Amino acid sequence: MKLIQRIGYYLGGFSIGLVVLAFFLNGKKVSCDYGPEARVLKNINSKTLRISPDAHKELKAKSIDSATIQSIIKHGDIQFSKSDTKKEPCSIYYLEGRLQEAVLDLLIENCDSVATITKVIWK
Numbered sequence: 532m533k534l535i536q537r538i539g540y541y542l543g544g545f546s547i548g549l550v551v552l553a554f555f556l557n558g559k560k561v562s563c564d565y566g567p568e569a570r571v572l573k574n575i576n577s578k579t580l581r582i583s584p585d586a587h588k589e590l591k592a593k594s595i596d597s598a599t600i601q602s603i604i605k606h607g608d609i610q611f612s613k614s615d616t617k618k619e620p621c622s623i624y625y626l627e628g629r630l631q632e633a634v635l636d637l638l639i640e641n642c643d644s645v646a647t648i649t650k651v652i653w654k
Contacts, residue, residue, distance in 0.1 A: 568609045571624060575639060576605055581647045586637075589651040595630070600648070603628030603635060623649075 564573045580601070582590065590600065607628035615623040621642040628635050636652035 567611070571609050571641070572605065572607070575624070575641055575646045576601075578641070578644060578646045580604070581645055583647060583649045586648045586651045589653075593653075599630065603630060603637070604639075607637070 562573070564570050580597075582600075604626065607626040610625045610627055613625035621640045624639045624641055626637045626639055628637065634654040636654060637648050638650040638652070640647045640649050
């Protein structure tokens with residue numbers, strides 16, 4: 532079998548596989564969250580989000596709504612060096628987010644069924 536025929540068979544099979552894969556995954560919310568930061572953010576976003584009274588006062592003083600907080604949590608950066616991931620029963624994560632020109636840090640207590648913003652730090 533010539534090299535050009537092998538390449539043709541390979542490309543033919545590869546394209547058929549792509550079509551089948553696109554057919555099965557079409558319309559599904561499939562994501563590849565393999566990194567530790569992506570897994571933590573996905574875990575926090577999948578839970579009910581609560582805000583402590585102190586954090587609520589800080590956010591209300593700056594007129595920040597819940598949609599903005601959700602966006603910060605979705606696109607923020609977890610600082611594992613400042614987080615306490617081994618704390619029982621709820622891990623504490625230090626999340627850095629950007630809000631227009633300001634940098635906003637959140638301390639999030641991640642429990643089994645609920646994630647709570649415990650502290651807001653403005654930089």
